[in-house]
Amino acid sequence: MKKINQFFWFCSGANFNILKRAPTENNKYFGIGxxxxxxxxxxxxxxAYALFTIFQSIWFALAFGVIWGLMIFNLDRFIVSSMRKRNHAWSEWKMALPRLTMAIILALVISKPLELKIxxxxxxxxxxxxxTLMIAESKEALKTGFTEIDDLEIQKDSLKSEVNKAKDYRDKLQQEYDLERFGTKTDGTSGIVGLGSNAKKKEQQLDAAxxxxxxxxxxxxxKIDELDEEIKRIVMLRAAEFEKIQPNIDGFDGLAARIDALAVLTSESKALRLANLMIILLFIAVETAPIFVKIISPRGPYDELLDLAEKGVEVYANEKTVKLVSESEERLKEMKVKYEI
Known part of the structure; x- marks a missing residue:
């Protein structure tokens, strides 16, 4: 338990020797640490999650994730340990404001990849x-780049239309021939039953048609088969072009794409936007908690002992400065007497 306490005291940036002399402050700095x-x-x-999303390598992500975590840890430790309690609320808040700003920025940076995971x-x-939308747009864009297919389809339709006209003409002659044989009277038939001269004439026309x-x-x-082959060739070229684009679409899941997707989701759903805001506020609260503890906590024995230690160093430095200046002046006097300056 002693080692755990010392570890968290170290995390808080507290001085072990001074903190041991102020046991009532132990829990506060344990919590801050x-x-x-x-x-x-x-x-x-x-x-680690953000880097894994980018590089798809778990070991690379873990290595740089640990480095990043140590950097944030050291920065937070410095921010908290550099604050001093002076019993002057306004001056303490002025001192804390840039630290709070930095803590909020760090909270936003830390929370974003975890939001993406959540x-x-x-x-x-x-x-x-x-x-899916990108695939549809890409295919539509490729269609505009291969307009030959539409031209070939128009040619096919034109050829089929000619055949249909010839077939309709043949069917019309077939109908007239049948009416003539069975003696049905119309504007184009004689109304005489049997294979007369008119029926034979219509039969000849029908055979020719x-x-x-x-x-x-x-x-x-x-011709249609040739056009189909050409269409097939162009379709294969278009498919080959789409295959070149396909990997970019399949790989559309990087960090920037996920951040953009989260922004779209939060703009579409009020509940999701609120949940996202709560997560951000939670990280801001966690990141700024040590600073707020420092600000709102009353000045305690640790702060008094720390000031005393710093004052002792200051007094010692002043004494050494005065002593060195005095010794220097004495040496100068001796030199002036010796060399009659």
Whole structure:
């Protein structure tokens, strides 16, 4: 237990020798040290997650996460240990304001990667939506770059339209031929039953239309097959272009993309925005807690003993300065007498 106490006293930046002489202050500095230590731990986790998101390497992320956590720990320790209790509230607040500003900035930096982890599922869902949209936009953009497909499809439709016209003409002649054979009276038929001269004439027209349709269908099909092959080739080129873009879309899950997705989510959902704000405020509270403890705590025995120790150093330094100046003046006098200056 003694080692744990000393460890957290070290984290608080307190002087062991002085703190041992002020036992009533032990718990206060134990708590301050604990807050600083766990802030460093959170900073390590936060940085490790952020770096893992960027580099996808757990060992690299852990190594730099520990370095970042130690840096935040040391900075927090310095901020708290550099504050002094002087029984002057306004001067203490003025001294604390830049430290509080720094603590709030650190809290915001530390909290952001952990926010991303807490809302990871929602962010992944939003990223999937954005990826789907990016895929659709990319395909649409590629279509505008391969307009040849539309031109070829128009040519196919034109060829099919010619065949359909020939087929409609053949069907019309077939209908007239049938009406003529069965003696149905119309504007284009005689109304005489049987294969008369009119029926034979219409049969000849029908055979010619059928032959023309067969010949046209054969030639048109060849052209359509050629157009289909060309369309297939262009589609493959378009697919190859999309495959080049696909990795960029699949890799759209980096740190910046996740931060942007979180911003979109918080703008869309009031509940999520409130939850995100509570997390930020929690980290700010944790980061600024040691400073506020220093400010609101009354001046205690530790502060008195620390001032006394610093005053002793100051007095000793002044005495040494006066002594050195005095000795220097004596030596100068001796030199003036000796050399009759």
């Amino acid at each position: 604990g807050a600083i230590f766990f802030t460093g731990i959170l900073a390590t986790i936060s940085a 809302f990871e599922r929602e962010i992944n869902r939003k990223l999937d939506e954005q990826k 059928q032959n023309n349709l067969s010949e046209l269908s054969s030639k048109t099909q060849e």
